[in-house]
Amino acid sequence: DQQVKQNSPSLSVQEGRISILNCDYTNSMFDYFLWYKKYPAEGPTFLISISSIKDKNEDGRFTVFLNKSAKHLSLHIVPSQPGDSAVYFCAASPANQAGTALIFGKGTTLSVSS
Amino acid sequence: DAGVIQSPRHEVTEMGQEVTLRCKPISGHNSLFWYRQTMMRGLELLIYFNNNVPIDDSGMPEDRFSAKMPNASFSTLKIQPSEPRDSAVYFCASRENTGELFFGEGSRLTVL
Numbered sequence: 524d525q526q527v528k529q530n531s532p533s534l535s536v537q538e539g540r541i542s543i544l545n546c547d548y549t550n551s552m553f554d555y556f557l558w559y560k561k562y563p564a565e566g567p568t569f570l571i572s573i574s575s576i577k578d579k580n581e582d583g584r585f586t587v588f589l590n591k592s593a594k595h596l597s598l599h600i601v602p603s604q605p606g607d608s609a610v611y612f613c614a615a616s617p618a619n620q621a622g623t624a625l626i627f628g629k630g631t632t633l634s635v636s637s
Numbered sequence: 638d639a640g641v642i643q644s645p646r647h648e649v650t651e652m653g654q655e656v657t658l659r660c661k662p663i664s665g666h667n668s669l670f671w672y673r674q675t676m677m678r679g680l681e682l683l684i685y686f687n688n689n690v691p692i693d694d695s696g697m698p699e700d701r702f703s704a705k706m707p708n709a710s711f712s713t714l715k716i717q718p719s720e721p722r723d724s725a726v727y728f729c730a731s732r733e734n735t736g737e738l739f740f741g742e743g744s745r746l747t748v749l
Binding site: 559564565566569572612619620621622630 | 668679681693728736743
């Protein structure tokens with residue numbers, strides 16, 4: 524039923540190590556993918572995106588990888604910092620255009636210990 | 638820029654009462670979205686508008702839920718009558734034609 528799945532509710536990582544958050548989707552029409560970060564009592568904030576014409580997008584410590592054939596994407600955070608502790612949501616859309624909405628997963632809570 | 642503004646931030650009400658949540662999108666954004674966050678379902682899309690016109694309301698749980706966007710700078714989400722299972726954090730988000738959504742800080746609803 525869920526079109527965007529984040530099967531790991533939580534992840535614990537030590538400071539300085541790599542954090543890998545995973546996301547799977549079922550709708551082959553999805554063409555545009557994003558990651559959001561959410562701190563308690565705040566709204567989600569945009570982190571990084573990727574379109575289906577690419578298989579990797581990098582922004583500083585954050586890299587998103589897309590495997591269209593497997594309908595899988597992942598977010599890598601290197602090196603992880605305690606301030607990265609938050610809930611991470613994966614989102615997908617049929618296209619990056621007006622009149623479309625983002626479908627979100629349930630989120631993964633990342634805890635980075637110092 | 639003030640960002641997306643939602644009110645109230647917190648609402649506690651009794652079952653059966655009407656609840657109205659409000660949202661002011663970022664100026665110039667022409668798409669507006671209402672999401673609900675719960676532990677069970679994560680961030681769930683309820684309804685979205687493009688140029689003030691509802692595009693898809695299939696996520697609205699029941700007829701008790703309704704949403705309006707009378708102009709480009711204001712939207713409401715109404716629940717009447719409210720039930721305890723409606724307790725959640727309700728987020729409004731907006732964007733220009735493409736790209737990422739910008740979220741408000743949310744309205745935490747508790748129905749007793």
